[in-house]
Amino acid sequence: xxxxxxxxxxxxxxxxxxxxxxxxxxxxxxxxxxxxxxxxxxxxxxxxxxxxxxxxxxxxxxxxxxxxxxxxxxxxxxxxxxxxxxxxxxxxxxxxxxxxxxxxxxxxxxxxxxxxxxxxxxxxxxxxxxxxxxxxxxxxxxxxxxxxxxxxxxxxxxxxxxxxxxxxxxxxxxxxxxxxxxxxxxxxxxxxxxxxxxxxxxxxxxxxxxxxxxxxxxxxxxxxxxxxxxxxxxxxxxxxxxxxxxxxxxxxxxxxxxxxxxxxxxxxxxxxxxxxxxxxxxxxxxxxxxxxxxxxxxxxxxxxxxxxxxxxxxxxxxxxxxxxxxxxxxxxxxxxxxxxxxxxxxxxxxxxxxxxxxxxxxxxxxxxxxxxxxxxxxxxxxxxxxxxxxxxxxxxxx
Amino acid sequence: xxxxxxxxxxxxxxxxxxxxxxxxxxxxxxxxxxxxxxxxxxxxxxxxxxxxxxxxxxxxxxxxxxxxxxxxxxxxxxxxxxxxxxxxxxxxxxxxxxxxxxxxxxxxxxxxxxxxxxxxxxxxxxxxxxxxxxxxxxxxxxxxxxxxxxxxxxxxxxxxxxxxxxxxxxxxxxxxxxxxxxxxxxxxxxxxxxxxxxxxxxxxxxxxxxxxxxxxxxxxxxxxxxxxxxxxxxxxxxxxxxxxxxxxxxxxxxxxxxxxxxxxxxxxxxxxxxxxxxxxxxxxxxxxxxxxxxxxxxxxxxxxxxxxxxxxxxxxxxxxxxxxxxxxxxxxxxxxxxxxxxxxxxxxxxxxxxxxxxxxxxxxxxxxxxxxxxxxxxxxxxxxxxxxxxxxxxxxxxxxxxxxxxxxxxxxxxxxxxxxxxxxxxxxxxxxxxxxxxxxxxxxxxxxxxxxxxxxxx
Numbered sequence: 001x002x003x004x005x006x007x008x009x010x011x012x013x014x015x016x017x018x019x020x021x022x023x024x025x026x027x028x029x030x031x032x033x034x035x036x037x038x039x040x041x042x043x044x045x046x047x048x049x050x051x052x053x054x055x056x057x058x059x060x061x062x063x064x065x066x067x068x069x070x071x072x073x074x075x076x077x078x079x080x081x082x083x084x085x086x087x088x089x090x091x092x093x094x095x096x097x098x099x100x101x102x103x104x105x106x107x108x109x110x111x112x113x114x115x116x117x118x119x120x121x122x123x124x125x126x127x128x129x130x131x132x133x134x135x136x137x138x139x140x141x142x143x144x145x146x147x148x149x150x151x152x153x154x155x156x157x158x159x160x161x162x163x164x165x166x167x168x169x170x171x172x173x174x175x176x177x178x179x180x181x182x183x184x185x186x187x188x189x190x191x192x193x194x195x196x197x198x199x200x201x202x203x204x205x206x207x208x209x210x211x212x213x214x215x216x217x218x219x220x221x222x223x224x225x226x227x228x229x230x231x232x233x234x235x236x237x238x239x240x241x242x243x244x245x246x247x248x249x250x251x252x253x254x255x256x257x258x259x260x261x262x263x264x265x266x267x268x269x270x271x272x273x274x275x276x277x278x279x280x281x282x283x284x285x286x287x288x289x290x291x292x293x294x295x296x297x298x299x300x301x302x303x304x305x306x307x308x309x310x311x312x313x314x315x316x317x318x319x320x321x322x323x324x325x326x327x328x329x330x331x332x333x334x335x336x337x338x339x340x341x342x343x344x345x346x347x348x349x350x351x352x353x354x355x356x357x358x359x360x361x362x363x364x365x366x367x368x369x370x371x372x373x374x375x376x377x378x379x380x381x382x383x384x385x386x387x388x389x390x391x392x393x394x395x396x397x398x
Numbered sequence: 399x400x401x402x403x404x405x406x407x408x409x410x411x412x413x414x415x416x417x418x419x420x421x422x423x424x425x426x427x428x429x430x431x432x433x434x435x436x437x438x439x440x441x442x443x444x445x446x447x448x449x450x451x452x453x454x455x456x457x458x459x460x461x462x463x464x465x466x467x468x469x470x471x472x473x474x475x476x477x478x479x480x481x482x483x484x485x486x487x488x489x490x491x492x493x494x495x496x497x498x499x500x501x502x503x504x505x506x507x508x509x510x511x512x513x514x515x516x517x518x519x520x521x522x523x524x525x526x527x528x529x530x531x532x533x534x535x536x537x538x539x540x541x542x543x544x545x546x547x548x549x550x551x552x553x554x555x556x557x558x559x560x561x562x563x564x565x566x567x568x569x570x571x572x573x574x575x576x577x578x579x580x581x582x583x584x585x586x587x588x589x590x591x592x593x594x595x596x597x598x599x600x601x602x603x604x605x606x607x608x609x610x611x612x613x614x615x616x617x618x619x620x621x622x623x624x625x626x627x628x629x630x631x632x633x634x635x636x637x638x639x640x641x642x643x644x645x646x647x648x649x650x651x652x653x654x655x656x657x658x659x660x661x662x663x664x665x666x667x668x669x670x671x672x673x674x675x676x677x678x679x680x681x682x683x684x685x686x687x688x689x690x691x692x693x694x695x696x697x698x699x700x701x702x703x704x705x706x707x708x709x710x711x712x713x714x715x716x717x718x719x720x721x722x723x724x725x726x727x728x729x730x731x732x733x734x735x736x737x738x739x740x741x742x743x744x745x746x747x748x749x750x751x752x753x754x755x756x757x758x759x760x761x762x763x764x765x766x767x768x769x770x771x772x773x774x775x776x777x778x779x780x781x782x783x784x785x786x787x788x789x790x791x792x793x794x795x796x797x798x799x800x801x802x803x804x805x806x807x808x809x810x811x812x813x814x815x816x817x818x819x820x821x822x823x824x825x826x827x828x829x830x831x832x833x834x835x836x837x838x839x840x841x842x843x844x845x846x847x848x849x850x851x852x853x854x855x856x
Contacts, residue, residue, distance in 0.1 A: 010675055070399055070437065071671050097531035098400045101679030102776075145683075177758055178775030179674065181684040181740050210752070222752035224673035224779070357773070364770040366687035 002130040003049050003239070004123070005063040005137045006154070009100075009147030010072045011172050012139040013065055014224065017076045018232035019139070019239075020061045023050055024086045026236060026332045027059075033296050033335060034328040042329045045241035049134065051086065059086045062130075064122055065093035066154075068100050068111055068146045094122055100145025104186040105374035107149020108193075120157060127162075135166030135199075137239075142190045143174035143183035152193035159197040169198045170235065173205040173350060182367050184358035189376070191351075192384035195391065202238075203347060204231045233332060237339040242292055242325035285398040286311050286344035288321045294337050295330035313398045348395050355388050399437040400533030402665065402678070403525050404465045405553060408499075408506075408546025410571050411539040412467055412474045413650065417658035418538075419463050419486055425662060428785050429670070433458050438669040444528055450488075452528060463487055464529065466521050468553070470495040470510055470545045490524065493517055499544025503585040506548020518553060519560055526561065534565040534678045536661060537597075541589045542573030542582030551592035558596045565678060567664075568597045569657060572729070572803065574606045575810075583810035590807070598682050600693050601660065602800065604729040608653035611635075614725070615652075615701055632786030634659050634701045659784065660696055660728065663792040666746050667780040674751070676744060676778030684776040685740045685796045691850065694794045695733055697726040700787065714749065714789065718757035721793040722765065729803055736799035738767045742776040744792040747783030754779070 007016030027046050032039045051059035061080070065073050065088060073095045080087045094115070100107040127133055136158055140147035151169070158167055171194070174183045194201055209230050213222045217230075289311070293301055307318040331337050361367065362381055372378070406415030426439050435445040435458045443461040445453045453459055463486045469475050472494045479487065493514060499506040526532050535557050539546035557566050570593065573582040593600050612635055635652035667676040686692045699720040721743075724732040745754060754777050767774055784790050 014673070069675075069677065071675060075671055098533055099675075099677045099679065101677060101683045103679075103683050145680075175755065177755070177762070177773045179777055180680075181742075181771065181774045181776045210755070214752070219752075221750045223750040227751070361770045366770055367683075369689055370683055370686070 001049060001132050001134040002062055003134045003137055004126055004130075005050070005061070005139065006123070007063055007065050007076075008138060008140040008151045008154070009067055009144055011141035011144065012147050012151075012170075013067060013072045013076045015170070015172065015228045015231055016063060016065070016139050017079060018225075018228045019235050020050070020063065020080070020086060021083065022229070022232040022236040022332065023240060024059065024083075026240060028085065029330075029333060031330065031333055032328075033330040038329055042241050042327075049239070049241070052089070052129070058084070060089050061086060061092075062126070063088060063092060064126060066095070066119060066122075066146075066150070068096045068107075068150070069098060070095045089126075092122070092126065094119055100149060102143075102145045102180050102182060102186070103370055103374065104145060104149040104152075104182075104189045105371040105376035107145045107147075107151070108153045108189075109149075109375040111146070111150050112153030116153075116157060119154065120161060123158070124161075133162070133165055135168065136162075137168050137170060139170040139172075140190075141172040141174065142187040143172075143180045144186065147172075148186045148190040152190050155194055156197045166200075167198050168200045168202060169194055171201050171203050172231070173203055173207075175206045175210070176353070179206075182370070184354050184361060185367065185371070185381075187354050188358045188384050188388060189381070191391075192387040195387060202235075202341070204234070205350060234339065237294065237331050237337060238292060238341060240294075240331055241329075242294075242327045283311050284345035284348075285313055286321065286342055287313060287316065287398065288323070288343045290323045290325070290341040292339040292341070293324070293326045294339075295328070295335050297336070298326045298328055301326075345395050345398060348392065351388065351395075352392055355385065355392065359385060399440055400531045400668070400677075401441055401464060401529035402534040402536055403522075403529070403532065404442070404463070404536045404538065405468070405522075405557075406465060407468045407537065407539040407550035407553060408543055409469065409471070409474050409540075410543070411537075411546045411550065412469055412478065414538050414569070414571075414654045414657045415465065415467065416478050416481075416483060417651070417654040418661050419465070419483055421655065421658045421662055422463075423461070423483075423486070425785055429782055435459075435461075441665065441669045461486060463491075464525055466491050466493070466518075466525055468493045468514075468518070468545075468549065470506070470549065471498040472496055491521060493521060499548060501542075501579045501581050501585070502544045503548040503551075503581075503588045506544040506546075506550070507552045507588075508548075510545070510549045511552035514549075515552075515556065518556055522557070522560065526564075532561070532564050534567055535561070537566065537568045538657075538661075539568070540571040540573070541586040542571075542577055542579050543585060546571075547585040547589040551589045551596075554592055554596045565682060566596065566598045567678070567681075568593060568600045569603060569661065570600055571603045571605060571657075572807070574604060575806070580814070583807060583814050586807050587811045590804070594690055598692060599686065601696055601794075602693055602729050602803065603657055603660075603696075604803070605653065606730055607728050608656050610725070611656060611701060612652045618702065632700075632702050634698060656698065656728070659698055660792065663698065663744060663746065663784065663790065664794075666782065666784075667744060667778045670780050670782040672778065672780035672782075674777060674779040676742075676776070676780075680776070680778075681742065681794065685742055685794060687739055687771070687796070688850075691739065691796060693796070693800045695731055695797050695800060696728045696795075697721045697723075697793045698728070699726055699791050699793075701726075714753055715757055715760070717789065717791050718743075718761060721791050722761060729800070731797070731799035731803060733795050733797040733799045734765060736766070736797050736801075738765055738771075738774065739796040739798070740771060740774045740776070741765075741767075741796070742778070742794040744778050744780070744794070745789065746780045746791075747787060747789030749779065749789050751777075751779065 005016060007013040023046060027043050047059060050062055052062060054060050065076060067073050073093050077088055100111055138151060138155060140151035142148050155167060155169060206227060209227050210222060212230055213219045213226050219226050289306060291303060291306055303324060306322050309318055312318055312321045404415055406412045422442055430436060435456060442464055444464060445459055446462055447453055447459050467475050475492060475494050499510060537550060537554060539550035541547050554566060573586060615635055635655045668678055685694055699717045720726050722734055743754060758775055
């Protein structure tokens with residue numbers, strides 16, 4: 001069961017490199033806090049998902065590097081090769097000479113159609129090498145032009161070409177105070193389009209990760225490398241092999257198979273009553289949560305708190321909404337670690353903020369000519385705003 | 399990797415251009431130790447063998463600038479061709495004349511424009527054909543004279559007609575108040591209309607500001623205070639000899655170097671690697687919210703690095719503060735007390751994202767941003783610092799502080815026009831039915847522009 005990772009744009013490629021590097025280090029980690037046999041099963045499973053083995057026995061990442069300008073891809077390929085522990089495939093990249101200029105419209109309407117055939121062929125060749133495809137993990141930023149615009153276009157195409165595959169996008173949320181001035185436009189356009197084609201959007205906020213680096217890790221001069229390594233650690237802790245609660249003997253879990261699609265309440269049944277003393281604590285309401293525990297004493301951990309009905313919507317039982325995966329084998333030398341993937345109101349505030357700022361800018365029509373130049377009209381903006389307002393409303397009403 | 403072509407027009411344009419090429423070579427020499435023709439070099443230079451054929455990879459044989467040099471007098475271009483940079487240009491890249499444009503925009507634009515159009519197009523095409531992906535034209539000229547101003551803006555039109563998809567960045571040197579060229583206000587206003595309509599981005603420069611910066615540096619060097627020895631290599635005004643060295647170096651050379659540094663820093667993130675790259679097309683995308691508002695105020699810091707190792711290096715934060723001080727702007731303007739439409743910080747060297755964020759947070763409260771772009775910051779991080787520095791910052795601002803500069807131009811124009819001074823000289827070269835009054839029409843767009851800026855201020 002293979003996962004194809006598609007690294008898009010500067011951000012996608014920089015983070016993608018860190019993800020594979022982290023997983024590879026973890027793979028060769030001898031401090032697994034588990035039996036040798038257990039470790040071997042874990043390693044085999046990880047390799048099956050994320051790496052190919054070639055003649056030189058250096059694992060080859062199951063990844064495709066795509067960017068519209070060459071500098072970042074060259075650097076990424078070099079770094080991987082120099083590490084000696086793993087590398088990228090020789091023919092797994094696609095790049096052009098001139099970037100997307102932070103312009104979503106350029107990424108979506110110009111680069112997308114122009115390079116559709118080449119990129120889809122590249123993906124198809126990669127997919128054909130595997131016996132079974134788990135799905136796609138697309139790493140992209142929302143703020144720029146390639147990751148965002150081309151990313152949205154590509155996700156649509158993948159959905160059309162592989163209608164039954166799981167598609168998950170790792171979306172990097174930019175710093176609130178500008179990395180790119182038009183980042184709010186690019187973000188709104190990206191999210192509204194991804195919503196229609198992607199199965200899941202796993203969001204990583206730069207501001208939050210920055211705080212983690214500053215407060216939890218005490219890094220003084222935080223570089224993008226530090227930020228990217230934290231994101232890579234988070235992704236690794238979700239993607240690395242785990243046992244599911246049903247299947248305690250094999251790592252057969254699809255790492256992308258996060259089973260918490262929203263199911264509407266069955267008609268005819270009364271809404272469940274929430275009788276819980278914890279209601280006053282005002283948590284963000286969740287649709288579903290996935291908890292992944294790794295390391296020592298993992299089976300004795302008490303996760304009762306996560307099943308509190310106060311955390312969830314009224315039309316879902318906690319038993320349906322909460323899922324746990326536990327594994328003895330420790331991740332990345334952490335004796336015990338936990339990861340939580342949550343579909344909840346967490347994202348309401350950041351989303352609302354971005355939409356608000358984008359709307360504020362749009363009302364004055366600033367920068368809009370840069371988009372209409374490449375075929376994205378004001379109506380397209382308005383459609384995107386509408387989609388996002390609906391999402392915000394849906395989450396608000398949980 | 400995309401390429402850029404520099405089009406240097408007139409005396410000022412060519413002198414600045416020359417400084418630029420000298421600086422570019424020095425920068426690449428300090429980074430490229432192995433002498434390989436890499437992608438970074440490819441941006442501005444071709445690599446040719448002894449027969450003049452292009453070599454796309456491998457060792458550097460002979461580097462040729464991607465440039466077109468145009469002047470209606472021969473003096474400056476000849477000096478360049480006899481100086482240390484003579485091998486960087488070849489005769490096919492030049493267009494010269496002997497008579498000059500007589501400080502008359504109309505002569506430069508109408509007479510020489512129509513006369514040389516075909517030659518100009520041909521030279522540009524040749525230069526473009528040597529690029530596998532041409533992204534940008536950099537036009538360097540002055541506004542007050544005849545060639546740079548008139549022919550320069552004519553060429554801008556040509557660039558738009560012949561290469562509509564290639565970005566046009568214009569570095570324009572505006573005349574100072576005490577300019578001894580009487581017709582400079584006319585020339586400037588006429589040229590500005592062209593810039594308004596045909597340039598993607600304009601970086602206005604004022605000689606007064608450059609002069610002030612040079613004086614500041616001289617004061618620093620000559621102050622004799624302990625620990626004030628400056629690292630020669632790091633001087634933003636240093637020129638190691640683009641033009642034949644003369645015994646008494648004119649202040650213009652130092653001033654031109656500042657502009658050369660500006661252009662080099664502008665393109666650093668697209669040539670060299672970094673953790674947050676910024677390509678040239680991103681400048682226009684982020685800093686031009688409405689098509690006509692494409693005038694960017696620039697500032698460069700630091701101007702020099704101290705050589706004394708015992709003095710602690712100027713704190714990084716000071717560099718950011720300086721960039722917003724009016725003493726470091728390249729036009730006579732104070733962006734801090736006007737309204738920002740957008741701001742870009744192009745950082746080079748040993749600086750990380752947390753340093754940038756900390757400084758943005760710190761400076762934000764003292765700057766006024768327009769209501770629809772409260773967080774309008776664009777940042778880029780290039781790992782390679784300029785020669786002699788460990789880090790540097792180029793700030794580009796789209797700010798309403800340009801308005802006084804342009805209004806002053808309008809006033810000088812009107813003062814001259816009221817006396818009908820030299821009007822015939824200009825109109826005699828223009829269409830027959832262009833009456834004297836219609837010169838005033840050229841002013842109208844400036845007035846509209848001013849109104850546009852006014853409307854943005856709360």
